Amino acid sequence: MPADPPDDHLFDVVPIAPDGVSTAPPRATPTDLSTVLLDHLDVGVWALAPDGTVLAVNRAAAATIGEQPDTLIGRRFTDLVDPPLSDEGWHLLLDRVDDDRHHRVRLALGTRHGHSVTADLEIGRHRSVQSDVVMVTVRTAAGPGSADPADAPDAAAGSPEVALTDPVDERLRRTIAELPDGIALVDASGRIDHVNDTFCGLVGRSRAQIRHRSVFDPPWMFRDEGDRATTPEESAAVICLRSGRAAVGPVFSVALSRTERIWSRMSAHPVPGGAVVVLEDRTTEVSLRAQIAAVSSTDELTGLGSRRSLHAQLAGLLARDADEQADGPHRVGVLHIDLDGFRTVNDTFGPAIGDRVLVEVADRVRDLADRSPDQAQVSIGRVGVDEFMVSVDGFGPSLAFDMELRRLAEEVQRRLQSPIAVDGLDIRLTASIGVARSPVDATDAERLVVAAEQALAAGRREGRNRLRFYKPELDAATRTGLALDRDLRRAAAARQLEVHYQPIIDLRTGSIAMAEALVRWHHPVEGPIPPSVFIPTAEATGAISAVSDLVISTVARDIAGWTRDRILPSRARIAVNISPTEFEQRDFTDRLAATLDQAGVSPSQLELEITESLLVQDLRAAASRLEQLDDLGFLIALDDFGTGYSSLSYLHTLPFHTLKIDRAFVGDLREGRSGSITRAILTLAHNLGIVAVAEGVETDGQRSFLHEAGCDLVQGFLYAPPMPRAAFERFLVEHGGVVPGIDDPLTIGL
Known part of the structure; x- marks a missing residue:
């Protein structure tokens, strides 16, 4: 009262x-x-x-x-x-x-x-x-004199707090008690006069433990998100009392037990004679953030680390105290692993099978890492659709560490070569790996990862199942390659790439049977850049799609024009080289057919040249794609035969119309072995009903040998070099046009 x-x-x-x-x-x-x-x-x-x-x-x-x-x-x-x-x-x-x-x-x-x-x-x-x-x-409303009915025993025991019975104060007490946030009323000295049950729960203390204690010396201990014990001076309550202004603190936690922790954010608001301190429960929010962080740091499919988490772990490895070991300098290595031809697995068997293959690959790499030496810290992550990364550290001489990295990389390749059984299928994969080391190649995480990627790219340019360590000269090559890629994309977009045509001659009649389209690039600064330089760059960077689209659309337009102007018979065809990277694109066939349809050109007027390496990567997927193209009416040529993984089985089963003998054999026809191989290839082609074309014919001796051996068609500088469109048109007119009689099955091999 x-x-x-x-x-x-x-x-x-x-x-x-x-x-x-x-x-x-x-x-x-x-x-x-x-x-x-x-x-x-x-x-x-x-x-x-x-x-x-x-x-x-x-x-x-x-x-x-x-x-x-x-x-x-x-x-x-x-x-x-x-x-x-x-x-x-x-x-x-x-x-x-x-x-x-x-x-x-x-x-x-x-x-x-x-x-x-x-x-x-x-x-x-x-x-x-x-x-x-x-x-x-x-x-x-929040000043001295408001008392909670629950505090009545304290008042009866002699507490200086006076119990009030005014209806307004009673409503205030009930309101504070029902609020979802923790509320504490603090006087100007920092003494806690009143708290509700929510506040008690958020700090893990009873009302008796809290009341009459000071916010300058509270009965609880807050910790920040780094688990650092905070001081009372950091709390919003103390800041508010000292400044006279409202204050909002960061999210802190209180440990209720060894396993349970409550997170809250404190704010304080000045009122006459003190402050109102509010605690908002943020435990659910912090827990949700932790779950999101866990999801973002883990690859959902394989359970391995994500690219982001792997980079963070790599940075931690690089910052590891070298004094932990006395066996020599601290070293860190990165292995960037790329599965060769995995995209074909996805396109052929579907993403469900592809996912199961990736899980098995992850398990094999994870098992290998688990067997690493105890003192080594190993982190594994999936950093792309079919790319993985392993980081490992060690101590000691550079040569010994390099040998350990090579052993690890070769073991990864060996394990991945074993067939992966999925739904009755035995899927075989190979892996190309790029390796970079710290401190030899880089000293920070970002540059070390880039160095490993550059080593991987260098290896992939050489073929499949490659292992390459980073070398400093790759930096210059990469910068040159990036500039080349940039300029190449611009040239393709501006249609500055040119398509040249090289006639292909019928050896029996000496007439023009067909032609091959070849892309050429005259760089405005560097001058002519050979296809052997810019085509691999385009394949490595993905610019090959733009180049291929330009070449095919140009050839289709030219064929349509020549057919309309009666320069080219309707049965004549133009050969076009197809990049393995482009061939594996899921929408390749649809884009190709749409381009020809738009130009009004029949698929039979285009001969698609593919290389043997494409067949080796995934014969089943390649066969399916080739059969689809054959059904549409396209003619298929096997280019550079004899230089790769030649196999009689796919010559017999795949729908090849033409077989092109590589210039390596044609150039050495004087040697008995090359001549014998060339004759054998010609005999094989004729027995299978396939047209044989010899590339790189430059001398009369080569022409005579091929004519005697029964070669059907030849091309080379002996007859004509690749020419721009206008020059090729003049060549056609001067030499009586194209006579595609060799396409008649009855005349093949005669």
């Missing part, structure tokens, strides 16, 4: 003798007692004259508006109301009270800091012969 207002004598004047000495016995005066009593109340009490002048005020009331009691004596209480209360309004309030009746009203009081605080006032008036005093008790 509110303390009873002081009686009339609390404000009596103490009599003073003429000589200035008090005539009263030496005891505490009523005024002294009133001051002590008022200042020990948590309820704000004002004693006012009937006109509103402040006669006395206790500390709790003065603190409500941020003032000291002695600065308020003599001021008008009505001026402290926000907005100020007029004299008429004040007297209307006084008319509502008398000795036996109090009046309650809610008003806003202006504070010394320029803002206002809402307060509930209880106004009473006490009149006697000697005095007429208006007593005002003040309670604010």
